[in-house]
Amino acid sequence: MKHPPIARGLAAALLLLPVSAVAQAQPPEGALTPRDVPAKSVPVPGTVSPELQAVIAQPLRAGWNTPPTTPEGWTQLVGQLEATVGATAQPMADRLHVKIEDSTIEGVKVYVLTPADIPPRNRNRLLVHVHGGCYVLNPHMAALPEALQVAALSHIKTIAVDYRMPPDAYFPAALDDAVTVYKAATSSVPPRNIGVFGSSAGGALTLEMMLRAKASGLPMPGAIAPGTPMADATNAGDTFQTNALVDNVLVSPSGFCDAATRFYAQGHDLADPMLSPIYGDFHGFPPTILTSGTRDLLLSNTVRTNQKLREAGVETRLQVFEGQSHAQFYRDDRIPEDRFAIGEIAAWFDKNLGE
Amino acid sequence: MKHPPIARGLAAALLLLPVSAVAQAQPPEGALTPRDVPAKSVPVPGTVSPELQAVIAQPLRAGWNTPPTTPEGWTQLVGQLEATVGATAQPMADRLHVKIEDSTIEGVKVYVLTPADIPPRNRNRLLVHVHGGCYVLNPHMAALPEALQVAALSHIKTIAVDYRMPPDAYFPAALDDAVTVYKAATSSVPPRNIGVFGSSAGGALTLEMMLRAKASGLPMPGAIAPGTPMADATNAGDTFQTNALVDNVLVSPSGFCDAATRFYAQGHDLADPMLSPIYGDFHGFPPTILTSGTRDLLLSNTVRTNQKLREAGVETRLQVFEGQSHAQFYRDDRIPEDRFAIGEIAAWFDKNLGE
Numbered sequence: 076m077k078h079p080p081i082a083r084g085l086a087a088a089l090l091l092l093p094v095s096a097v098a099q100a101q102p103p104e105g106a107l108t109p110r111d112v113p114a115k116s117v118p119v120p121g122t123v124s125p126e127l128q129a130v131i132a133q134p135l136r137a138g139w140n141t142p143p144t145t146p147e148g149w150t151q152l153v154g155q156l157e158a159t160v161g162a163t164a165q166p167m168a169d170r171l172h173v174k175i176e177d178s179t180i181e182g183v184k185v186y187v188l189t190p191a192d193i194p195p196r197n198r199n200r201l202l203v204h205v206h207g208g209c210y211v212l213n214p215h216m217a218a219l220p221e222a223l224q225v226a227a228l229s230h231i232k233t234i235a236v237d238y239r240m241p242p243d244a245y246f247p248a249a250l251d252d253a254v255t256v257y258k259a260a261t262s263s264v265p266p267r268n269i270g271v272f273g274s275s276a277g278g279a280l281t282l283e284m285m286l287r288a289k290a291s292g293l294p295m296p297g298a299i300a301p302g303t304p305m306a307d308a309t310n311a312g313d314t315f316q317t318n319a320l321v322d323n324v325l326v327s328p329s330g331f332c333d334a335a336t337r338f339y340a341q342g343h344d345l346a347d348p349m350l351s352p353i354y355g356d357f358h359g360f361p362p363t364i365l366t367s368g369t370r371d372l373l374l375s376n377t378v379r380t381n382q383k384l385r386e387a388g389v390e391t392r393l394q395v396f397e398g399q400s401h402a403q404f405y406r407d408d409r410i411p412e413d414r415f416a417i418g419e420i421a422a423w424f425d426k427n428l429g430e
Numbered sequence: 431m432k433h434p435p436i437a438r439g440l441a442a443a444l445l446l447l448p449v450s451a452v453a454q455a456q457p458p459e460g461a462l463t464p465r466d467v468p469a470k471s472v473p474v475p476g477t478v479s480p481e482l483q484a485v486i487a488q489p490l491r492a493g494w495n496t497p498p499t500t501p502e503g504w505t506q507l508v509g510q511l512e513a514t515v516g517a518t519a520q521p522m523a524d525r526l527h528v529k530i531e532d533s534t535i536e537g538v539k540v541y542v543l544t545p546a547d548i549p550p551r552n553r554n555r556l557l558v559h560v561h562g563g564c565y566v567l568n569p570h571m572a573a574l575p576e577a578l579q580v581a582a583l584s585h586i587k588t589i590a591v592d593y594r595m596p597p598d599a600y601f602p603a604a605l606d607d608a609v610t611v612y613k614a615a616t617s618s619v620p621p622r623n624i625g626v627f628g629s630s631a632g633g634a635l636t637l638e639m640m641l642r643a644k645a646s647g648l649p650m651p652g653a654i655a656p657g658t659p660m661a662d663a664t665n666a667g668d669t670f671q672t673n674a675l676v677d678n679v680l681v682s683p684s685g686f687c688d689a690a691t692r693f694y695a696q697g698h699d700l701a702d703p704m705l706s707p708i709y710g711d712f713h714g715f716p717p718t719i720l721t722s723g724t725r726d727l728l729l730s731n732t733v734r735t736n737q738k739l740r741e742a743g744v745e746t747r748l749q750v751f752e753g754q755s756h757a758q759f760y761r762d763d764r765i766p767e768d769r770f771a772i773g774e775i776a777a778w779f780d781k782n783l784g785e
Contacts, residue, residue: 106484106487107473107474107483107484107487108474108487108489109471109472109473109474110471110472110675110676110678111469111470111471111472112469112470112471112472112675112676113469113675114466114467114468114469115466115467115671115674115675116464116465116466116467117464117465117466117467117668117671117672118462118464118671119462119463119464120666120667120668120671120730121666122666122667122668122730122734128462129461129462131462132461132462132463134463311475311476311477312475312477312752313472313475313477313724313725313752313753314724316470316472316473316475317472317672317673317676317724317725318672319470320465320467320468320470321465321467321672323465369668369669369672369729369730369733370668370672374724374750375475375477375724375752375753378724378749378750378751378752379477379752381749381750382749382751382752382770385749385770385774386770392747392748393747393748393749393750394733394736394737394740394748395729395733395736395748395750396733396737397667397668397730397733397734397737398668398730415737415740415741419740
């Protein structure tokens with residue numbers, strides 16, 4: 076490849092300044108020309124399974140650019156999606172031989188997911204799951220697709236938190252509920268034997284739980300798996316632009332997900348680490364596996380989180396899947412790439428949790 | 431996020447077929463609609479260092495869509511780039527306190543790179559570097575920027591292979607030379623103490639060396655670091671499309687790099703694992719660290735390689751950097767993200783090599 080010297084003015088500045096000053100240097104005004112990218116037609120790649128090709132070929136999410144504007148509108152949308160997604164949970168549980176029971180833990184609604192086969196080394200282990208959906212979507216059974224697959228492939232009992240959401244409860248209710256369940260779990264199982272996971276808003280909540288736990292003196296779990304985390308709710312991140320209208324799930328940073336997050340935040344500063352955990356301190360976090368896709372609008376969120384964790388000395392595994400848009404890695408247990416991605420998460424827990 | 435059920439026809443097919451048949455199933459004809467992505471203007475992200483912002487803001491590589499068409503034309507281009515890049519090597523070596531000496535190993539031209547400080551644990555370790563440049567570019571001192579940085583940050587002596595290239599020698603001369611040097615290295619240093627690395631074509635060569643070594647009964651090294659490998663020279667890979675005209679180095683799959691690779695291949699089948707190692711068997715490969723960027727045309731090549739290695743049971747670390755185009759992670763040792771990326775590669779060698 077070509078290696079032209081970096082821009083001449085900058086190179087001169089670098090020669091004149093000590094390293095510490097260079098790191099603070101601002102590029103010259105007006106030098107940062109945007110990239111003009113022409114319109115294109117992107118085919119469905121031939122490098123994924125036929126099952127995943129069908130997912131990639133789906134059109135952009137209907138209504139991505141017309142999010143609800145009232146609490147009633149959100150309630151209606153949540154109900155529609157819940158009916159669709161929730162209906163897939165029990166058949167998936169049957170296929171995967173996972174028992175679903177609803178319960179409450181210190182007032183928080185949860186589902187207890189019990190795989191049919193729990194080997195002896197997993198009998199004193201526990202997973203806690205926090206679902207995605209931009210802090211507003213996927214209540215009740217719609218919370219379960221990712222949790223069911225991880226429970227099945229890890230063969231570890233899993234508590235899926237059905238946290239409170241708008242318009243019933245706003246920031247930080249979701250985080251409060253997740254931490255309540257995690258804290259209760261640590262009183263019955265050694266923290267090192269606990270794994271915490273979730274994707275999208277659930278990935279952000281996983282990271283926020285670690286920040287909250289550190290701040291309140293709760294012990295860290297043995298490992299975490301934040302999938303494509305909404306780690307930065309301020310719209311910062313290059314793939315918000317490069318993958319806009321390429322990702323067929325989130326579609327655009329001006330889409331429904333950001334509207335939902337603002338609905339949850341209710342005017343709270345979106346750069347607060349309890350909404351944008353990338354701005355928190357990751358030192359002391361447990362081993363972390365992160366998952367994204369090449370078309371994911373949150374690929375930048377994911378790789379920035381990975382880099383920041385590594386800078387904090389945390390052991391990580393990053394996996395990025397060919398052609399996948401946001402959070403498509405746990406779409407359906409019958410997709411080969413799903414089984415692989417979830418298998419990696421299960422293996423990460425098995426490797427890093429205490430017994 | 432939304433979880434619509436997968437396409438109805440496909441779902442029905444999945445219910446009717448056993449899993450082994452599903453994996454082979456072809457999607458219905460005509461169902462795979464391409465994604466139409468409108469033109470956009472992508473700003474330079476604010477989520478990287480000012481030094482990297484200057485790199486990202488550079489316009490598309492001049493002449494990306496007008497590659498040479500004659501051997502003389504290639505020789506002229508190679509000479510121009512060599513003058514530019516080669517001139518950066520000695521100042522970089524001075525900054526990094528690495529001594530450069532030229533030598534030959536069994537007739538193959540090499541540079542021996544010796545860091546000023548080699549701690550005792552590294553004195554019986556050795557790295558072998560194979561440079562990038564689409565199998566045609568970056569001879570002589572232009573081969574060295576990545577090698578110098580890894581030598582400096584790993585504090586391990588490094589042999590950089592200045593392999594033969596067109597129009598002097600064609601496929602598989604580059605691979606032959608690289609394997610000759612690796613084989614010679616294994617006769618003086620325990621193979622487990624050797625690391626092999628290189629990016630782009632050098633990443634492909636690193637993988638091809640492992641395939642060749644397995645086939646010829648040579649021992650595996652202790653670890654490898656193929657950066658953004660040209661693991662698939664057949665143009666397969668989703669980011670060839672999604673990052674076309676976003677990546678300011680390779681720019682497009684119809685650009686100069688593919689022309690150069692065809693010039694090297696001289697009509698040889700591009701799907702041969704010795705040109706497209708993704709089609710080889712990765713079982714038995716040593717621990718592997720892979721590096722790419724969110725704007726990299728070869729991000730798909732990189733993540734597909736990572737998945738295939740994991741499927742073969744190989745320990746890997748994938749790192750993907752915010753906003754970076756192809757192979758920008760070793761552009762300049764004064765860029766903070768470069769130091770971080772190379773530091774991760776150095777740490778990978780330190781963790782995995784014997785002493």
